[in-house]
Amino acid sequence: MNRDATAWMALARTPETRARIRRWVFLKRVFFGLACLGLTGFVITVVVAAIREVLGKPGPWWVFLAAFAVLVVSILPWCLASFRLDVARYADGKETGGTITKIVVDEHTDPEALPAYDITIAARLPNGGIRRTCRVSERTAPELGQMVRFRHNTGDPDDLKDVLFLGFVDAPDPAEGPVT
Structure with a gap:
């Protein structure tokens, strides 16, 4: 647990709120890792598709669309977890x-x-x-x-x-x- 999460849990008045903060901090970290993997996958897919295009072996037409979809799908849970963490921090406020x-x-x-x-x-x-x-x-x-x-x-x-x-x-x- 980082210092910020510990400070927010200290301000929470109920055990339920502390548990919600702890849960959303954990999920935010997990989803951040997934977002980083999604971004890496997006970059690798675009680079490989561009290299194949230059070499004259074009990939399927949907590769860029799929790469973008992976990027969006991997970032949305992180954004949701960030929002829910903010709500949990102030639940007892x-x-x-x-x-x-x-x-x-x-x-x-x-x-x-x-x-x-x-x-x-x-x-x-x-x-x-x-x-x-x-x-x-x-x-x-x-x-x-x-x-x-x-x-x-x-x-x-x-x-x-x-x-x-x-x-x-x-x-x-x-x-x-x-x-x-």
Whole structure:
């Protein structure tokens, strides 16, 4: 177990949450290994197919498609395990509402992707205030003073990274469909 996993398990309040964290850390490592093998297989397949093409002995037409499918299938479980690990880390956390106090737009994101924003959130707790920072990618730009929901494990005001962003409070629920 690495130091990060041990620290997250120390913050967990129940044995079930500690077991979930331990399980998802293990699965994330396993799936990372499989993703590395899938990437290696993809590169080897493409190189061998290219060499065969140059030598005048082309392989089947579906080789590149199969190599790409292996790559995608090997990476998806790792992405899922990463997401589930984040959810498990904050399973015992407190859900809190806060307001955005600072917004920094990441100018280096791909122009065709959703813009990325680094936001700072301030929230009031019964024993004082906390601040958290996180990165969000949204279609509409967040605004100063906008309400957000997030989970956190500690009440430490200086632990800026202890945050799982849940969403904007005043944003429409995507399950409800467009507002008419």
